[in-house]
Amino acid sequence: MTNVAILGTGLIGSSVGLNLRKIYEKRPKDLVISGYDKYGDVVSRAKSVGAVDRITSSPIDAVSDADMVILAAPVLAIEQLVQEIANALPAKAIITDTASTKTEIHRWVDKYLPEHTGFVGGHPMAGKTETGPDAAGIDLFQGARWVLTPRVNSSEPAVTTVQNLAKQCGAEVMVMDPEEHDSYVAAISHLPLMAATALYSVVRASQAWPELSLLAANGFKDTTRLAASDRDMAYDIAVTNSSNIVHWIDRYIAGLVELRGQIEGTEKSNENLYRLIAATQWEYDLFRNGKVGREEKGLSDTKDLEPGMMDFIAGGWVKEKLGQMDKDAEKRREQTDLERLQRRDV
């Protein structure tokens, strides 16, 4: 018999529950999932969709005989949960979480839980616009990355168990330090969240919003979609990863200032602006077509360049777009651009 406690039964917690049910589909009676949520209706819905088997009225009830505890609440709520369950946790229990930031989570675990608690931090990088148990599904984690942040003293069984959970949910596991995780997600997840929030906010504040909202097409909706993120999740992320996020907002502002400078007072032949836009589009196409990770050689590796790439670096696109250029100046520019493009990736 395996007892699992899910504390926080929203989109992520319920999706993990549904996946656990699937893992045990051939021996359903060997698994009991106890669910707790601060909001009674949320845990009721989780039971209705089959994500938990029994509803508990306190986190302590949920964990009292647990083999595994999954903390799936918003980040700041986890501090309280960890304190509450500290004395009720069975020694056997393996504990993980699904929070968007990891440094603070580890700090609270170190502070409130016994030293040898089998804790392995986790962050499934999955989500969607809809929230809550009704949006949960067994396919939510399919193909997603699931970052694990073991403690220095995490036992091998704890790491293996949490790793297997992530894999059985269909995710690909990446292991890193909590601090490393938080600096990465600041760029790839929290900056987009803040960028979308600010973008929606400034456009919404316009006097012309009634007209603007009518004109909003998919481009605006996609770019600002993250502004619909759960407010508690977004706030907790900002609070628990503030210095990394501020760092990336600063880099983003610098990028916008650069782009703004190229656009301002632009004549029809602003080569730098065209190159900036074209280079970004071209790199984005590589990314969109699946060139990710270390195998993504990028612009710094000119050996394997396809013809289209060479054409770009040698200024083919630019020449075509902006008209005939002075031959000598072009040669100088080729050299400079190549160096500049290479620097982007080194």
Added chain:
Amino acid sequence: MTNVAILGTGLIGSSVGLNLRKIYEKRPKDLVISGYDKYGDVVSRAKSVGAVDRITSSPIDAVSDADMVILAAPVLAIEQLVQEIANALPAKAIITDTASTKTEIHRWVDKYLPEHTGFVGGHPMAGKTETGPDAAGIDLFQGARWVLTPRVNSSEPAVTTVQNLAKQCGAEVMVMDPEEHDSYVAAISHLPLMAATALYSVVRASQAWPELSLLAANGFKDTTRLAASDRDMAYDIAVTNSSNIVHWIDRYIAGLVELRGQIEGTEKSNENLYRLIAATQWEYDLFRNGKVGREEKGLSDTKDLEPGMMDFIAGGWVKEKLGQMDKDAEKRREQTDLERLQRRDV
């Protein structure tokens, strides 16, 4: 017999062609669509998918007997096209375009075409990530806004014809001045484009990109999707609407600076940050649920507020999130927040 010339047979031009074919599906022989594109393979594909009937090797050939001319090339290419067709245009021809900016288009029409040319500017606010004739479809404009910018002296038949074309394509027509159009789309369309371009660009430039690209989930992909926009289209937009775009980038940077200021060094009870995030999310939900245009009363109209709204304005969410607050201070804050929230919309 109706002769239509489509100059530029990419995604938009080909989608208009397919819609025209559908409009004439009961009398197919009464319509001939002549297609021209700067790129031979693009117009060949347009013919293959049935978006044009005949391929012409020059814009002049395409328009020589045209009843209607549709300029569907990137903005800057239209200046050249307008000059080329100026002397070949039949007096009967009604001309429209589909470009993303309108002020410059009108300037070129005024400059190069005869005074009484039946021109009505147009901008179907539709698009998708894929480009070219193979991505075209009759449903591209379904439910989209299609802005018309008539000239001061546009004839009624010209306006009606172009309006009918847009409606038959499934779009909803909005009429405005070219300048008004350009200031609106700068906020709702061009700012998101530049925001996505800068966002992708700064994250891509990180040394950690190999790891970041592996961690990128739907949030990052959606927020940066517009960075994949056609480079010529994006560049042309920047060049022909630069002052409006710079204005909106400045507002956006100011919004980011404000958000950054709230996040930096944040303690666990930064009420202003929570309110900023929660207000944006709440307003976004209204928008996402279809509250657009004048009927969208927003926060300034407190008469019809739902209970949830009052709860928010009175600080219910915030109180719950951030804990008990001093009663007097709360009352003062309620007043201030209400005023601040009202100012957002007036």
